[in-house]
Amino acid sequence: MVALRFLRALSLVRCSGPGARSPSYRARGIRRAAYACMAASAGPRRAWSRALLRKIRRRPGRGLRRPRAVIRRRRPVGGGDPLEVALRRLVPGGGCMEYCRLLEEAADYVKCLAMQVRLMQTIVDSASHVNSID
Amino acid sequence: MGGKHRRIGGEVGWRVGSSSFATAFRPFPSRSRFKMSSRRNRVSEEEINELISKLQSLLPETRRRGAGRASAAKLLKETCSYIRSLNREVDDLSDRLSGLMATLDSNSAEAEIIRSLLPS
Numbered sequence: 001m002v003a004l005r006f007l008r009a010l011s012l013v014r015c016s017g018p019g020a021r022s023p024s025y026r027a028r029g030i031r032r033a034a035y036a037c038m039a040a041s042a043g044p045r046r047a048w049s050r051a052l053l054r055k056i057r058r059r060p061g062r063g064l065r066r067p068r069a070v071i072r073r074r075r076p077v078g079g080g081d082p083l084e085v086a087l088r089r090l091v092p093g094g095g096c097m098e099y100c101r102l103l104e105e106a107a108d109y110v111k112c113l114a115m116q117v118r119l120m121q122t123i124v125d126s127a128s129h130v131n132s133i134d
Numbered sequence: 135m136g137g138k139h140r141r142i143g144g145e146v147g148w149r150v151g152s153s154s155f156a157t158a159f160r161p162f163p164s165r166s167r168f169k170m171s172s173r174r175n176r177v178s179e180e181e182i183n184e185l186i187s188k189l190q191s192l193l194p195e196t197r198r199r200g201a202g203r204a205s206a207a208k209l210l211k212e213t214c215s216y217i218r219s220l221n222r223e224v225d226d227l228s229d230r231l232s233g234l235m236a237t238l239d240s241n242s243a244e245a246e247i248i249r250s251l252l253p254s
Contacts, residue, residue: 123231
């Protein structure tokens with residue numbers, strides 16, 4: 001499922017003007033597509049996927065934001081352990097979670113991220129193999 | 135009375151002051167919350183250990199630092215560095231993919247394969 005989503009996203013990046021954009025712009029688009037596909041495939045039941053999709057969809061430079069109706073926990077949790085703080089920064093949405101929840105989300109995030117890396121590695125390998133044949 | 139000033143996240147009851155009027159209307163009485171949190175602390179040690187061993191099983195072999203249980207701190211450190219390295223790999227693979235896609239001809243077999251995989 002992740003693979004299909006990602007390939008579809010890749011085809012969209014390619015069709016949007018192959019000559020007009022710089023390679024770094026394309027690379028950023030691919031990176032964003034990779035994270036978006038990963039989060040979309042994980043589904044809304046995971047806090048990290050929701051946070052990641054929110055971050056991706058929130059484009060920088062937009063003016064006003066809608067006022068949030070939901071009361072969200074903004075209290076920074078447990079600032080004591082530097083390792084815990086580092087993990088909270090790395091896992092999307094990890095700032096306001098309980099410790100148990102953070103570990104669960106981190107495990108799921110690592111699993112999905114590793115799968116995404118394997119998928120991209122496979123695509124790159126097959127594409128460079130085809131390129132070397134031609 | 136110190137418990138009433140304790141902030142407990144985004145739930146409704148935390149803003150209540152120390153008057154008896156407010157106490158009568160507080161939806162979550164503080165005493166049961168303290169009991170719940172101490173019960174939760176006792177149970178959550180096991181949960182935390184279980185989650186940490188689950189994290190250890192997700193790390194690749196080279197990062198697992200041999201057999202047996204490493205300390206929780208080492209595991210967290212390894213997890214953080216593993217996540218960072220995975221993010222770096224995604225960046226690197228995105229760069230390589232954008233370079234490869236630029237060189238792929240639109241009529242190549244690879245493009246055909248990709249097109250055939252996508253549901254039209």
